[in-house]
Amino acid sequence: MYRYDLTDKTLVNERVAQFRAQTRAFLAGELTDDEFRHLRLRNGLYIQRHAPMLRVAIPYGLLSSVQLRALGDIARRYDRGYGHFTTRQNIQYNWPKLEEVPDILADLARVEMHAIQTSGNCIRNTTSDHLAGVTPNELEDPRPWCEIIRQWSTFHPEFTYLPRKFKIAVTGAPQDRAASLVHDVGVHIVRGPGGELGFEILAGGGLGRTPIIGQVVRDFLPREHLLSYLEAILRIYNLEGRRDNLTKARIKILVKSLGIEEFRRRVEAEWELVRDGGLRIDEAEVARMRGFFAPPAYRSLEDIDPTIGPDGVNPGGAGKGAAFKAWYRYNTVAHKVPGYRAVYVSLKKPDVPPGDATDAQLELLADLADRYSFGEARVTHTQNLLFADVEQRDAFELWRTLDAAGLATPNIGTLTDMICCPGLDFCSLANAGSLDVAKLINERFDDYDYLYDLGEIDVKMSGCMNACGHHHVGAIGILGVDKGGQEWYQITIGGAAGADASLGTVIGPSVAKQDVAETIARLLDVYVERRTPEERFLDTVRRLGVKPFKERVYAAPVAA
């Protein structure tokens, strides 16, 4: 992975010193709340319902075991023993003390981490495919490009006070596991007319109050121009994005109001003037960055099925064998190198808030990363963790340890692998709870045979229309709304965040909290009755439309 040099270290340490001085000035009364707000927001520090919330950047979701251990240590020393992983591959702490935040930042700096630009109207953490570098059909590992973007966007002098936040996602495979179509800018590694690798550039995607799927600005950009093209897009946005209305300030509104052709014309005109400036990326820099993400020292192995041991039987035996087999099927995926597997660590245990991990779990995962996956782990945008490079023959041992720690819930990609924001329990923006709804859904759908029969279903839930839980792009989306002081939930179906991204359709009037699980059960009944073989829930909704689902849900009142 990328390692800091003197430039990176200098910047991060100077940022810690700057924030320490700002915090001291605020606590001494030399800065007003509002003045300090603009400063802390560029350091990932929000004031939440109970306490400050600190969001720590995990660039493109990649963590070393040293960093994982440090995150666990911070959770224990400065928080209440846990952290929450987000849809943008970051981690949030919900209970730090304001006066201790500079110390947390200093601890992070020691392991080459920071909270720079994790909030505020600036360029946020660049996210990517959590299977980068290991997925079989990738065109190219996107992470060197993510790091190039990370550096360019960090403390960019021109784009630190944008109309609104700005999020970039980069992918290198045909499957989009980074939700790039609902990002302000999506960067896709593609082949050009001559077979050479370059980028397709999209802009104007986003969720929130006005969900929009991103549109193609340029179908092929030669690789050396990536930064100058991004700079042209950002410059047009900085000058022309709306600043008079916070809810209309994202680039998606600019792209929509200009139309993609006019937006493209302006970006291209600006790019012509900057393309040959100092941002041209030379091959030496690309090679240097690639060096940081070179494949680890894989052993020469053959593919095996670890659920069938050398003696022909499942190593879990009659008791645990079925559980191991289910876990291996659902929580591991193919690796491009024979004998290896990418292994999900499910942070979706039914009785735990989705995406949460404790200090002890983080430290255990650091040890497991060292033992089984070349000392690295990744955060997925679906709020799980991943060991990317596990030998298939180690799968059983790894599973046993994860299972004992509550990290082997075999539900990746299923209904209970929900994306969920912290909701009303923590967030000062939320209208409704999301964690308790997740719990109700987990209680209702606890039969794994049924979950596996349903197959792949993305359930995504947000506690308000800011859509941190990506509800618009869930096959089933759940949005918390406030109705006369009561928590109600609007249900959408048919959304998707991948390469075939689409926005869900509202099925009808919102439902009460205690009726959410029953509503989902009715949607699933329609699916089970009407699906064709091999059809996912999403496919059935796309084929049939919303009507039959809607009719079933509202045909009879939900029995209390």
Add this chain to the structure above:
Amino acid sequence: MPRRLLRNGRIDLDEWLYVEEAQAAGDGASPLILTFDRWRTEREQWIADDRRRLGVILAPADTVEQLIPDLARFALVGAAFSGPSEGRGYTQGRLLRERWKFGGELRATGYVHRDQLFFLARCGFNSFELPDSDLDHAYAALSTFSAAYQPANDAGLPLKLRRRLPDTPASA
């Protein structure tokens, strides 16, 4: 009392007066700053009366391109920051310096605080109207960071920045 500001890395007294200040003081000699809006309205009369040096302040919504035909008439160009979330001036500054080679005083005015100075300076600003309470800290704020990732305009910074990428070449 003339205004105190941070200019070229030191606290300085401002010899410029805004046109309203000059009128109120009955000052007929000091160089004058007017808004771009006013310049556009009164352009002919200001050109006819060419005894004084002139500066112009762009509002956030003014485009640099509108100013270009008259750029040579101004010894000072400013960008106005209307509030803590106004960021168009950063782009205006870079365009003036890098694309249009403006070599005069580039001033940031309005909502300008010490924590913006490093970024403003990297966008080519060399003159800052700050609240008096920030002025004494302002020079140090220019040295908050001693490194940077991007090519930009760093002539106004006290330190030579550690950098990987080269300066913006003339063509930008």
